[in-house]
Every structure is written in structure tokens, then in C-alpha cells.
Amino acid sequence: MSKDLDFGKAFEATFATNKTRQRAIAIAGGEFGGGFDYAKVDDDSLIKAYKLRMQIFYLMIPLFSPSDEEAPVFFPPEIKAIIDRKGPGDARDFGAYVSQLERDATHFRAHLDQLAARDKSVAERIRKFKSEALGGKVEPPGYKVELVTSTTTGGVLTADEPYYQAGDYVVIKENGQMRIVGIRFFSRLF
Numbered sequence: 001m002s003k004d005l006d007f008g009k010a011f012e013a014t015f016a017t018n019k020t021r022q023r024a025i026a027i028a029g030g031e032f033g034g035g036f037d038y039a040k041v042d043d044d045s046l047i048k049a050y051k052l053r054m055q056i057f058y059l060m061i062p063l064f065s066p067s068d069e070e071a072p073v074f075f076p077p078e079i080k081a082i083i084d085r086k087g088p089g090d091a092r093d094f095g096a097y098v099s100q101l102e103r104d105a106t107h108f109r110a111h112l113d114q115l116a117a118r119d120k121s122v123a124e125r126i127r128k129f130k131s132e133a134l135g136g137k138v139e140p141p142g143y144k145v146e147l148v149t150s151t152t153t154g155g156v157l158t159a160d161e162p163y164y165q166a167g168d169y170v171v172i173k174e175n176g177q178m179r180i181v182g183i184r185f186f187s188r189l190f
Contacts, residue, residue, distance in 0.1 A: 007055040016179040024156040026050035033087030040091035052101035059108045062125040
């Protein structure tokens with residue numbers, strides 16, 4: 001992800017690959033509103049919506065904490081509308097919501113690229129974010145990571161399913177590889 005801030009590629013490379021688990025991750029972390037029956041939405045749409053929401057979130061991070069002068073440039077009304085967009089109230093509207101998220105992610109990326117092209121400070125923010133937050137060396141925690149079992153994980157893990165909590169990441173062993181099933185974001189960012 002440090003190369004081009006593409007969350008979709010990062011998701012496929014690092015998250016659980018089991019479609020049922022990916023669906024559960026999407027529901028648990030997608031913040032879609034939940035005012036409808038998720039059973040009426042297909043797996044691919046839920047997973048795609050999650051990836052797109054996370055894509056927008058990661059594109060937004062380099063613009064965090066703007067000065068008073070930067071704020072209206074970084075977050076003009078059409079970008080604020082993307083950030084504030086709520087999930088659908090009905091499962092029948094989920095397909096249209098996913099289509100809107102695709103347009104939103106494309107628009108936000110173009111906005112960020114345009115800002116970086118004309119403002120050296122934005123280009124530096126992006127470079128710094130890529131190098132420090134995403135491309136930096138990942139150090140193992142200063143403690144032994146122990147296998148624990150699930151008690152409540154929003155449906156991503158079954159009861160008593162073993163997992164590892166490594167810093168802000170919840171990981172499982174899947175087909176001989178460690179795969180992410182959850183991230184606690186805000187403790188990493190602040």
C-alpha cells in the first residue's frame with residue numbers, strides 16, 4: 001500500500017482470504033449503517049464496499065490536521081460530502097451505494113493527486129505518510145504475542161476461535177499464513 005495507497009491490493013495481500021470471513025470483516029468494520037438485513041446483500045458487494053470505504057479513509061489520512069487556510073482547500077464541499085456519506089437504509093439500495101463509493105474513491109484520489117501536483121506541502125504529507133505509516137519497518141511488539149481465543153469479535157471469529165492480538169492487529173493463521181481479520185485504527189493514528 002505504501003507504493004500507491006491502494007487499499008484493495010493491500011486487503012487481498014494481507015487480510016483473510018476466506019470469503020465468509022471477509023464478509024464478516026466487511027460487516028464488522030464497514031460502518032454501513034446497519035439499518036437493514038445484511039443477509040440480503042451479496043458477499044462481493046459487501047466486501048467491495050468495505051474496501052472502498054477503507055480506500056477513502058486511507059486517502060484522507062495525509063490531509064488530517066490541516067491549518068485553517070488548508071482546510072477549505074483540502075476538504076471542499078464535494079469532498080466533505082464523500083466523507084460524510086452514510087450507508088443505505090435498505091438492502092435494495094446497497095448496489096447503488098457501492099457504485100457511489102466507487103465514484104467517491106475515484107474522485108477523492110483525483111482530488112488528492114491534484115492537490116499534490118500543485119502544493120508541495122501536500123506532496124510532502126503524502127510522501128511522509130507512505131514512508132512512515134505504511135512503508136516503514138514494522139517492529140515486532142516488545143512482548144511475546146500469545147494465542148488467545150475469541151469471546152466477542154462482531155462475527156469475524158467464532159466463539160473460542162484462536163487468534164493473535166499483535167499491537168493494533170487481530171490476526172489468525174489461515175492456510176499456514178498469518179492473515180489480518182481486524183485493525184484498531186485510532187490508537188495507531190493518535
